[in-house]
Amino acid sequence: MRAVIQRAARASVTIEGRVAGAIDRGLLVLVAVAEGDTPADGEWLAAKLAALRIFPDDEGRMNRSVTDIGGGILVVSQFTLFASTRKGTRPSFNGAAAPAVAIPLYEQFLRQLEAALGGPVARGEFGASMRVELVNDGPVTLIIDTRERE
Numbered sequence: 421m422r423a424v425i426q427r428a429a430r431a432s433v434t435i436e437g438r439v440a441g442a443i444d445r446g447l448l449v450l451v452a453v454a455e456g457d458t459p460a461d462g463e464w465l466a467a468k469l470a471a472l473r474i475f476p477d478d479e480g481r482m483n484r485s486v487t488d489i490g491g492g493i494l495v496v497s498q499f500t501l502f503a504s505t506r507k508g509t510r511p512s513f514n515g516a517a518a519p520a521v522a523i524p525l526y527e528q529f530l531r532q533l534e535a536a537l538g539g540p541v542a543r544g545e546f547g548a549s550m551r552v553e554l555v556n557d558g559p560v561t562l563i564i565d566t567r568e569r570e
Contacts, residue, residue, distance in 0.1 A: 421461045421529065422501045424450040427474050427560035431494045433544040434551040441542030443492030447472075448554050451529065452501035453522035454515055454567075461566040462529035469493065470536035474560050482560075487537060495533065496544040496552055497526055519547060 425447055432442035449469060470487050477483035486493060499522070502515035516522065523546050533541050544550045564570070 421454065421457050421465050421525075421566045422452050423465060423469075423564045424498075424501065425469065425472070425474075425562045425564060426450075426554060427557045428494070429555040429557040431552070431554045433494060433496055433542075434553070435545055435548045440544055440548075440550070441494050441496075443494045443542050445489065445557070446491030447486050447493045448552070449493060449495045450498040450501060450552075451495055451526070452497070452499050453517040453525045453529075454502055455517050455521070457517060457521075457525055457566065459525065459528055459532075462525060462532045464569065465564065465566055466529060466532035466536040468564060469533060472562075474562070492542060493533065493537065494542040494544075495530060496550060497522075497546045522546070 428443065428446055428448045430444050431448040433440050471485050473485050474482050475484040475489050499513055499516040502513055503511035504515060505511050526546055530541055530543060
């Protein structure tokens with residue numbers, strides 16, 4: 421799995437004119453499932469996101485997690501995170517898992533993240549055309565790939 425994590429003052433996702441998910445302070449997570457990913461990848465990523473210390477403490481240092489601040493997480497599926505432009509200017513998405521594989525792993529990841537946070541996670545809809553709004557706080561943006569486990 422690959423995720424782009426953005427520290428947010430607020431974020432929302434709209435589908436066909438209705439707000440499907442929204443958070444105030446917290447994390448916007450764009451996530452993609454790759455061929456070969458397993459439930460263990462989702463478990464690792466969920467634990468990492470819940471504990472990732474990218475919010476400022478009283479001294480302004482990034483020392484608090486989204487759990488520590490009582491923030492929310494908005495997750496949006498985005499298979500384009502596995503785009504490859506090696507063979508020209510039209511991206512190939514061959515590295516992304518097919519929907520039959522990706523959807524169950526994505527839904528399981530959402531459940532794993534809710535368990536790690538101890539509460540609900542706001543979300544978009546897999547495969548939908550979505551409008552994502554974000555007020556990036558910092559800005560702070562990280563990329564995490566479960567195959568690198570950094």
